[in-house]
Amino acid sequence: MNTNTVTASSVPAVSGLDRRRFLKHAALASAAAVAATRSGLTPPAQAVETDTRWDKAPCRFCGTGCHVEVGVRDGKIVGIRGDAKAEVNKGLLCVKGYHVGMILYGKDRLTQPMLRRNGRMEVITWDEAIDVVARRILAAPERFAVYGSGQWTVAEGYASQKLMKAGLANNHIEPNARLCMASAVTGYLSVYGVDEPAGCYDDLDTCDVLILWGNNMAEMHPVLFSRILERRNRGEKIRIIDFSTRRTRTSEFADDYLEFRPQSDLAIANGIAHLLIRSGTYSKEFVEKHCAFKTDTAEHTLDGRPISFADYCRELEAYTPEKVEEISGVPAEKIRMLGELFGRKDVRITSVWCMGMNQHARGTNINRLVHGIHLLSGHWGRPGDAPTSLTGQPSACGTAREVGTLCHLLPGGRVVANPEHRKQSEAIWNLPEGRLNPKPGYHTVQLFEKFCTATDKGGDIQTLFTQVTNPGQSLPNLHKLFKSKQGLEDKFLIVCDVYPTATTELADLILPAAMWVEKNGIYGNSERRTQQWFRMVRPPGNARDDCWMTIAIARRLFELGHPGMKDKEGKFLFTFKNEKGEEVPVWEWERYYDVNVDRALFEEYRLFTRLKHKDLAPYDEYVKARGLRWPVVQQADGSWRETKFRFMEFDDPYVKKGAGIQFYHSVTKDDRAQVWFAPYELPPEVPDAEYPFWLGTGRVLEHWHTGTMTMRVPQLRNAVPHSYVEMHPSDAAEKGFKNGDLVKLKTRRGELELPLWISGRGHPPRGSVFVPFFDERIMINDLTLDAVCPVSKEPDYKKCAVDVQRGSQRSARPPGPTI
Amino acid sequence: MSVSRRNLFSKFLRPLQAGSKKAASTVGRAAAAGGSGESSPMERTNQVAVIQGRFCLAYQGSFCSVCYERCPVPNAIQLNEGVPRIVLEICTGCGVCHDVCPAPENAILVTERRPGFGA
Ligand code: SF4
Ligand code: SF4
Numbered sequence: 001m002n003t004n005t006v007t008a009s010s011v012p013a014v015s016g017l018d019r020r021r022f023l024k025h026a027a028l029a030s031a032a033a034v035a036a037t038r039s040g041l042t043p044p045a046q047a048v049e050t051d052t053r054w055d056k057a058p059c060r061f062c063g064t065g066c067h068v069e070v071g072v073r074d075g076k077i078v079g080i081r082g083d084a085k086a087e088v089n090k091g092l093l094c095v096k097g098y099h100v101g102m103i104l105y106g107k108d109r110l111t112q113p114m115l116r117r118n119g120r121m122e123v124i125t126w127d128e129a130i131d132v133v134a135r136r137i138l139a140a141p142e143r144f145a146v147y148g149s150g151q152w153t154v155a156e157g158y159a160s161q162k163l164m165k166a167g168l169a170n171n172h173i174e175p176n177a178r179l180c181m182a183s184a185v186t187g188y189l190s191v192y193g194v195d196e197p198a199g200c201y202d203d204l205d206t207c208d209v210l211i212l213w214g215n216n217m218a219e220m221h222p223v224l225f226s227r228i229l230e231r232r233n234r235g236e237k238i239r240i241i242d243f244s245t246r247r248t249r250t251s252e253f254a255d256d257y258l259e260f261r262p263q264s265d266l267a268i269a270n271g272i273a274h275l276l277i278r279s280g281t282y283s284k285e286f287v288e289k290h291c292a293f294k295t296d297t298a299e300h301t302l303d304g305r306p307i308s309f310a311d312y313c314r315e316l317e318a319y320t321p322e323k324v325e326e327i328s329g330v331p332a333e334k335i336r337m338l339g340e341l342f343g344r345k346d347v348r349i350t351s352v353w354c355m356g357m358n359q360h361a362r363g364t365n366i367n368r369l370v371h372g373i374h375l376l377s378g379h380w381g382r383p384g385d386a387p388t389s390l391t392g393q394p395s396a397c398g399t400a401r402e403v404g405t406l407c408h409l410l411p412g413g414r415v416v417a418n419p420e421h422r423k424q425s426e427a428i429w430n431l432p433e434g435r436l437n438p439k440p441g442y443h444t445v446q447l448f449e450k451f452c453t454a455t456d457k458g459g460d461i462q463t464l465f466t467q468v469t470n471p472g473q474s475l476p477n478l479h480k481l482f483k484s485k486q487g488l489e490d491k492f493l494i495v496c497d498v499y500p501t502a503t504t505e506l507a508d509l510i511l512p513a514a515m516w517v518e519k520n521g522i523y524g525n526s527e528r529r530t531q532q533w534f535r536m537v538r539p540p541g542n543a544r545d546d547c548w549m550t551i552a553i554a555r556r557l558f559e560l561g562h563p564g565m566k567d568k569e570g571k572f573l574f575t576f577k578n579e580k581g582e583e584v585p586v587w588e589w590e591r592y593y594d595v596n597v598d599r600a601l602f603e604e605y606r607l608f609t610r611l612k613h614k615d616l617a618p619y620d621e622y623v624k625a626r627g628l629r630w631p632v633v634q635q636a637d638g639s640w641r642e643t644k645f646r647f648m649e650f651d652d653p654y655v656k657k658g659a660g661i662q663f664y665h666s667v668t669k670d671d672r673a674q675v676w677f678a679p680y681e682l683p684p685e686v687p688d689a690e691y692p693f694w695l696g697t698g699r700v701l702e703h704w705h706t707g708t709m710t711m712r713v714p715q716l717r718n719a720v721p722h723s724y725v726e727m728h729p730s731d732a733a734e735k736g737f738k739n740g741d742l743v744k745l746k747t748r749r750g751e752l753e754l755p756l757w758i759s760g761r762g763h764p765p766r767g768s769v770f771v772p773f774f775d776e777r778i779m780i781n782d783l784t785l786d787a788v789c790p791v792s793k794e795p796d797y798k799k800c801a802v803d804v805q806r807g808s809q810r811s812a813r814p815p816g817p818t819i
Numbered sequence: 820m821s822v823s824r825r826n827l828f829s830k831f832l833r834p835l836q837a838g839s840k841k842a843a844s845t846v847g848r849a850a851a852a853g854g855s856g857e858s859s860p861m862e863r864t865n866q867v868a869v870i871q872g873r874f875c876l877a878y879q880g881s882f883c884s885v886c887y888e889r890c891p892v893p894n895a896i897q898l899n900e901g902v903p904r905i906v907l908e909i910c911t912g913c914g915v916c917h918d919v920c921p922a923p924e925n926a927i928l929v930t931e932r933r934p935g936f937g938a
């Protein structure tokens with residue numbers, strides 16, 4: 001086309017100078033309100049003032065775990081820049097990261113505790129608020145539950161865990177990570193006997209082939225994807241294979257885009273294994289030395305049933321490329337291509353995934369199968385040859401999975417049902433023997449079912465305490481799992497948060513929280529990297545730290561005589577001493593920062609981490625580092641060394657000399673990993689005549705989860721101000737819809753109207769629609785299905801059946817939060 | 820792409836500007852359109868938009884294509900390997916791309932149309 005195009009720089013690759021300038025400019029603007037100046041040059045960024053103090057912190061948003069530098073002047077954040085010292089992001093951030101400082105400054109921060117009295121929220125004092133919580137607990141300790149988050153800091157999760165399991169002997173504590181990473185956890189546990197990836201992001205720097213299993217990395221882990229594309233800019237070859245149920249921003253960069261029908265990834269993985277066996281290109285050496293075989297059973301347990309290699313091969317017989325094509329829609333020749341690729345020894349293959357495989361009615365099984373093809377083919381155990389799950393949340397690993405804030409776990413990979421694990425935990429916590437409760441609590445979906453069911457009808461959770469999460473928008477099937485709380489008079493919802501949300505709407509007590517750098521914190525990202533930061537600014541009004549709230553509640557319970565708040569010597573569970581050895585009453589807010597509570601809790605928690613070889617270094621090591629990947633092991637010279645590659649002798653100090661690879665937490669106790677067979681099975685709901693379309697949900701680049709923070713940042717809100725539904729142009733044409741028309745989506749659980757965006761950011765195939773979940777005015781989770789993976793209990797947000805009709809013409813936009 | 824994006828954006832993807840600090844932009848739009856009051860983004864003005872690569876997220880290797888997605892004029896912004904490029908002869912100068920650009924420093928400059936700049 002003979003057109004005249006001018007841009008300030010005509011090539012996408014920028015010079016080092018431009019990049020540095022960009023990073024510098026990025027510094028100030030993101031936190032200052034940006035005045036839109038359309039004409040004339042953007043005013044030059046002011047020089048960084050000498051009285052601006054810069055300190056490090058991990059980004060508040062996704063599991064990538066980039067580091068930012070936060071500039072503070074006069075008690076306010078005035079700048080954010082990418083931290084060039086951080087290995088994860090080397091100074092780059094995504095659009096959310098550049099604006100992370102502004103999430104503190106939305107106009108409607110919650111600043112006062114509020115109690116619902118006669119249907120109205122009234123401001124009360126913190127003393128009253130803490131007393132209300134403590135008395136609710138005391139009235140029925142076993143009917144109290146905590147619902148937290150993969151955005152909890154390590155100390156926050158650990159304190160809650162201790163209050164619940166050690167103090168109240170109550171296991172009803174869950175994190176929203178149940179909705180997010182639970183299937184990855186059960187996958188790792190059933191394959192390796194221990195949670196979390198063996199590899200790390202370094203695999204992405206060395207792999208020849210990157211397979212994305214339902215992972216829109218360009219939007220969900222953007223800086224990681226940039227890191228991969230950087231390699232192409234440097235002239236390196238990397239082949240990207242994008243398996244997906246819809247074309248995304250990521251697909252644009254893929255060498256192969258393979259579109260499959262929802263749920264049929266199970267068949268594809270089996271098809272690859274089938275070909276490896278049939279052609280004899282599986283790694284006999286790796287299998288003989290390092291693998292054992294298992295199958296899923298009708299009961300869908302974590303342990304499954306051991307089978308022989310011959311049985312395993314027999315199970316796979318049916319998954320011929322033609323059969324797989326029939327199930328998945330992926331052409332047989334592409335399945336053969338994948339089979340050949342995995343059969344080659346001269347390429348390094350890294351698989352990554354996130355919600356596509358985890359929020360899956362057979363989430364555990366698809367996780368097992370993807371690990372399985374890597375093990376079977378021997379694409380395991382060299383840098384660049386790795387199956388690695390990515391986390392959505394910044395501390396899904398660090399807090400939810402490692403601290404173990406799930407209903408069946410104790411810290412450090414222990415389970416409540418194991419008497420030995422309980423004994424170890426009782427010893428570390430100095431509890432009387434037998435204090436810990438052996439029975440797992442309710443998992444998330446069950447927990448909310450019980451909370452939303454009348455007490456006399458078996459709803460035996462009466463008081464629910466939530467922190468750092470917004471279940472009123474993020475749970476599936478919201479009418480059933482959240483909204484039906486309304487009108488149940490004896491149910492009491494306590495919400496700790498920073499802004500009004502869909503969850504605070506139904507709250508009986510609201511506790512205003514400090515966020516991100518308004519408090520000390522520790523996060524743990526996708527690659528086992530533990531990251532620390534210090535408080536840099538004060539929270540607004542009367543907002544306080546979540547961790548303080550937990551300790552203050554425990555203290556109030558102690559004062560009211562709850563016996564569980566004492567250890568076996570009668571000492572309060574949360575006792576902290578300063579350097580002089582004096583006890584500091586940190587439950588008094590004025591005294592909370594007299595000691596570093598995070599540091600004290602972390603040092604206690606560290607004692608739990610050795611059992612599963614997830615050793616953490618002392619707190620002060622993390623102060624110096626931009627995160628360290630566990631196990632962090634002390635060297636002869638006293639220094640602390642992180643581990644990039646677990647189970648591999650060349651890097652993991654816990655592997656026996658000469659073993660090469662050793663799965664030292666093997667469930668079969670013989671250092672072997674389990675290669676699983678699991679069949680393709682139909683999803684719980686499939687489109688039919690009444691509900692003819694697939695509905696999938698997810699995030700967009702600009703917004704974090706339910707949008708409570710990012711929708712209050714003007715730039716992010718302007719960029720994507722409203723939710724929408726994506727549909728294939730031919731489906732839209734058939735229905736007579738035009739771009740922007742209001743359409744009505746209806747499932748068996750609910751309905752809503754929203755605008756249509758054809759050929760927008762994502763491109764669903766025919767017969768399928770996609771809706772992001774960030775917009776609280778358009779609660780897509782009113783429609784989603786609450787069916788869960790039978791092993792991980794994680795709901796499937798990625799597929800259910802929906803009907804699409806023309807919306808009513810009343811197209812007034814519902815009112816939303818103000819910015 | 821044959822589907823017009825005009826409907827779409829007038830209905831929902833416009834930034835929520837009512838009575839906000841964005842007043843300056845709205846004035847800018849009227850001025851850019853060479854008139855007063857509401858004007859259609861499809862009418863060619865004496866202005867064009869230019870991307871300042873040093874501020875643009877996509878140029879820096881971060882992901883962004885908001886201007887491309889939100890430009891109401893078909894083909895005025897093209898995307899090549901994720902990097903946007905404004906076709907000055909098609910661009911009407913409506914300024915929507917400027918309003919929606921989420922870069923820390925707004926990467927879009929709306930400037931006078933002149934020889935070599937889409938005139
Ligand atoms: S990629 Fe994730 S961690 Fe990095 S800047 Fe973006 S949101 Fe933050
Ligand atoms: S000013 Fe921007 S949004 Fe408007 S036509 Fe030109 S490129 Fe498109």
Ligand code: SF4
Binds near residue numbers: 885886919922
């Ligand atoms: S919206 Fe702004 S930052 Fe994003 S691609 Fe366009 S010019 Fe670049």
